[in-house]
Structure formats: C-alpha cells, structure tokens
Amino acid sequence: MVIEPSNPKEFYMCFDRTYSFEASAWQKVCEKKTEKPKHAVCTMSCGYASGWTSEALDSNLITVEVLCRAKGDPTCTFITGHSEKIESYLSKYCSDKNLSSAQKKVIHVPDLNLVGNKKKTKIASLLAVPEAIEPLELPAFKPDEKNSIERMQRTLLTSTKRAFSLFSRRNCDTTRGTVEVNQEPYVFLRAKAMSVEFFPLIQTLYPKGEKEAATEFATKFLLDFGISLGKADYKHYITKMGLTQTLPLYHILALPRILAELGWGQMYIDLKTARLTQTSERKIFLRYQMKRSAEAMAWKEDRKTNPKAVVQVFQPTYPTLYLTFPPPPPTIQMPTSPVCVMHCGYMNGYVTECFSDKAETEVVEVCCEGRGDLYCEFLVAHRQRLSRYISGYYVEKGLPAEQIQTLQVRGLLEKRNKQFKRAIKAEWWGF
DSSP states (O other), X not given: OBOOTTOGGGOEEEEEESOOHHHHHHHHHHTTSSOOOSSOOOHHHHHXXXXXXXXXXXXXXXXXXXXXXXXXXXXXXXXXXXXXXXXXXXXXXXXXXXXXXXXXXXXOOOOTTSSOOOOOOOHHHHHOOOOOOOOOOOXXXXXXXXXXXXXXXXXXXXXXXXXXXXXXXXXXXXXXXXEEETTEEXXXXXXXXXXXXXXXXXXXXXXXXXXXXXXXXXXXHHHHHHXXXXXXXXXXXXXXXXXXXXXXXXXXXXXXXHHHHHTSOEEEEOTTTOBOSOSSGGGOEEEEXXXXXXXXXXXXXXXXXXXXXXXXXXXXXXHHHHHTOSOXXXXXXXXXXXXXXXXXXXXXXXXXXXXXXXXXXXXXXXXXXXXXXXXXXXXXXXXXXXXXXXXXXXXXXXXXXXXXXXXXXXXXXXXXXXXXXXXXXXXXXXX
C-alpha cells in the first residue's frame, strides 16, 4: 500500500475481502447451476470503496476487482488507485501474480464517463404547457362490499403471518462481516446515502448548468434500481411463502409486513377502496400510505438539521417559471418532487411481477412527507388510467393541478414505457 497525501495520484491499495455478500449470493445460486459468472460480481463493493477513498483523499480514485470467489478464484481481491494510473497497477499485479490471459481478459475497469453530457433542452419545449388531464374519480367504498372487505382483512392477517415467518431468524456477525436473515445474506443501506446525499454526488459529475439533467439521471437510476429489487424480491418472497399458486391479492397483502421488516416504513392499505380481484386488468386500483418512509425521513431530518435548506412544495405556474428562467440556485434546495423514488421503483417492480407485464400496472407517489406534505401516499392503477386518477386525487384534496407536473417519477415511467415499446418494435424488425 502506498499513501502520499501530498500527491493522491500515487495512492495505491491492494486488499482482500474474506467475505463479500455479493460473491456469497452468487455462490449460492451457482450451487444449483453448472456455469459460474465469467466476470467479478462485487460491483457495489467496488463502488463503495471508490467513493470512500475518493472522499477521504479528495481525489479521483477507482477500485477494481481482479479476483472473485464467485467465478472460482480463492479470494475476492481489489486494487484501488488513481483513474490515470489504475491500468498500470493492474498490469503490474497481473504480471506479479502470473495471471493467465483468460483471467486478465475478464477484469473490468468501470468507465468514469458513463454519465456524459446530455443535449440541452430547447427553450420552446420548456415553454410548452402540458395538456390538462381530465380527472377520474377515485374508487369509493360501497356498503354492499362489506363482505369483500372482511375477506381481505382475513387474507391480510394470513399473508402477514406468512411474511413474518420469513424474517424470524436474524444473525448479524460483525466478526465475519455478515448479516443474514434465515441464512440469506443481506446488506444494510443508509437511507440518506440513497437519497439526500446521492443527488449532489451525481450533480458533481455533470457540467455547470446541467443540474436538471443530473437530477433526472439520479432519479432514473434510483427508480430502475428499485424496480430491479422489487422484481427480484417478489419472486424470492412469494416462493419462500409458498404463495406461487395463490391470487395476486395474497401477494399484495403480504407487502406491509415485508416492507416493515426491510425498513422501508409502515404500509397502510386502504382496503375500502382496493380493487385487487377485478377480472378486468384496467380496473385494478390500490391506494395506500407509508408512515415513516425511510427516504422521506432522511429528507425530513436534513431539513431540520440544515438551516439553509429551502423548501418548495409547489412549482410556480408555467408563465411565472419561465419569465424568471433560470432561477437563482439556493445553497441547498429541498425537492419539489416526491422523494420516495426507490420505494416507487420497488413497488413498480413488485406489482409488475404480481399482475404480469400485460396488466400494465404502475405506482406513483402523489404526496410526500419528505418534501413538506403531511404524509406519503401512493396510487396503483393501470397506466392508461393512472394520470386521470392522480388528477382526481388532487381534485379530491383541493390541491392545485400544477402540482401534477412535479411528479417526476410519473414522467420517467411514461418515458420508460415508450422506450420499452420502441425496443419491442425494433425487435420485430430484427434490429
């Protein structure tokens, strides 16, 4: 190890990890398969080490995994160095350890310029005011549905008991660096690290004046990451609970206990207005609140401890917004959009797997405690009806229609759906 604070470019560190949750998870999967991954899999570990050392030495350091137990190596070995010298460090390591050409070939050096510069949006498109969305009244409680609600309450109790059994055994062994739940490896994530502190970090990767592009990239990253977690967790937990042959109603009503055990917050489903057993996929509807949402609590805490923070719950109307464009940036600006992005992604991934892609069901946060609203509330519905339900929600709450335009996740989901359709169309033509 070489550390010279006066010249961080000479920093070099080589270290092994006796236990890696990523490698261990892959090894468990590979026990059932004959093929092992060809590349190193401890991607988050590399990113974490890169971020920590870069902040510690105020330099552009990068961590690369050269050996990985998941692909059959004896240890998980990492090298950290300055981005300009990492290639030479890797070459020297490969030479000293006599690594084969096949082992050298699969070593992956992350590209630090993945973000890139986005094209500036034309002012004409910014000035275009979106068309008004016709409100659709939200489903309401009907007296003749009392028996149905009682059945859902019984199902909720059954699903809660099954989900509770998934987390009955916990083991946190700091001597080995492991966190296990029912012998499954888990990892802790700080709520602030994936919310409040993530956005300014991404903004440092963009040129000045590209703050909106940086915010969109960070939001999209957290959303997509959440979607992948939700999809994977759905398959894992439903199989573990033995609910694969049951109706989606059981899968959804297991969520409050699962989310609570994972630390997302406490989910309260409005059973009186829930439409989860509809024969028509377009009529699926769910309304729920999240109390003590991890992401929202992180932003609330930041607002309390940071006296310079500026809270903007509603965006100005379009004429006011662009007459003063661009607005003077405050020291720290609290979000105008709901902040439970990863939770939104998680729920979108979960319900997509639950009702299948054909159901085209989406989840959007309509109110958020993290940006100054009284609570966090979410709507689940068919994507063609969701925008109208959101509009109906704001009519019901007496909120200004302009607030709909602050729902950034809603816009990203619409963009994501269009890109998905374009990808399918290209596939038809053989591209």
